[in-house]
Amino acid sequence: MSLPAGWTPNPALDLVLERLIDLTPAQVWAAWTTPEHVMKWFTPAPWTVAACEIDLRAGGIFSTDMRAPDGQIFPNIGVILEVVPNERLIFTDTLQPGYRPSDNPFMTAIISVIPAGSGSKYTAIAMHRDEATRIKHEEMGFHSGWGLALDQMITHMQKQ
Amino acid sequence: MSLPAGWTPNPALDLVLERLIDLTPAQVWAAWTTPEHVMKWFTPAPWTVAACEIDLRAGGIFSTDMRAPDGQIFPNIGVILEVVPNERLIFTDTLQPGYRPSDNPFMTAIISVIPAGSGSKYTAIAMHRDEATRIKHEEMGFHSGWGLALDQMITHMQKQ
Numbered sequence: 391m392s393l394p395a396g397w398t399p400n401p402a403l404d405l406v407l408e409r410l411i412d413l414t415p416a417q418v419w420a421a422w423t424t425p426e427h428v429m430k431w432f433t434p435a436p437w438t439v440a441a442c443e444i445d446l447r448a449g450g451i452f453s454t455d456m457r458a459p460d461g462q463i464f465p466n467i468g469v470i471l472e473v474v475p476n477e478r479l480i481f482t483d484t485l486q487p488g489y490r491p492s493d494n495p496f497m498t499a500i501i502s503v504i505p506a507g508s509g510s511k512y513t514a515i516a517m518h519r520d521e522a523t524r525i526k527h528e529e530m531g532f533h534s535g536w537g538l539a540l541d542q543m544i545t546h547m548q549k550q
Numbered sequence: 551m552s553l554p555a556g557w558t559p560n561p562a563l564d565l566v567l568e569r570l571i572d573l574t575p576a577q578v579w580a581a582w583t584t585p586e587h588v589m590k591w592f593t594p595a596p597w598t599v600a601a602c603e604i605d606l607r608a609g610g611i612f613s614t615d616m617r618a619p620d621g622q623i624f625p626n627i628g629v630i631l632e633v634v635p636n637e638r639l640i641f642t643d644t645l646q647p648g649y650r651p652s653d654n655p656f657m658t659a660i661i662s663v664i665p666a667g668s669g670s671k672y673t674a675i676a677m678h679r680d681e682a683t684r685i686k687h688e689e690m691g692f693h694s695g696w697g698l699a700l701d702q703m704i705t706h707m708q709k710q
Contacts, residue, residue, distance in 0.1 A: 394649070403650065471631070480649055484645055484651045490563065491657060491658055498649045
């Protein structure tokens, strides 16, 4: 189990995507921490990633500019909290780079991966500040959206 | 300089207390990271600390229950972000233990200490999400309050 020490799930506040996938932990790690890869899979088509910046250390930026089909750009800036190579990445938009509190916080994400057979068990968790925000994220399409992005990640990384 | 890489001050959003003090960096570190010490100095008298819990790791709890002169308790729960022994402690109430977003975020604090002569240069920074929150904290008495707490820290640690 590659979740943070002391972390416990809260179904009222958390959304969880868990799947056995055909990528190694190292492939998942590369997919999540390399901007060139992130830009290929992070947004379900026809959305795309217009820009991505990752400073892979606690306190470093994790930023993705998402481009809607009509061309509008939605910036998405957060900060990395934990980096455990090939195991766990935690980031949040609750803080901005330099740990400055955000004026528009939404979630903390935990990406956890452990070896399973020739692939991995992949877990993506989105934690929210209250039940209303969790419900809003669920209605925005968390499960289908993060699931489609994961499909795109697998297809993209298997071609590398 | 023991501030985080890439951190830049923002006078509209940050409050800063900086002082040369007659404690070593190791004494300041002990004062900030040991609940028994924190309880002796953290709140300007006649306020006291009713309880303190510190799990000294990134993601661990930093909690102080403050007791008002009338006996009312004000809990104050946050999470530790960076631990650089004898140099820098960063914590925030923007996230709760396990990095869960807070439903009532207020600030991130950076405590930085570097050797200076036989003592230290001590810097305490409070970062806020917007100017209104910075002004509110200033009007709550940031400068006198954090300054009095620092006086209490020095008096307490010099007796150890």
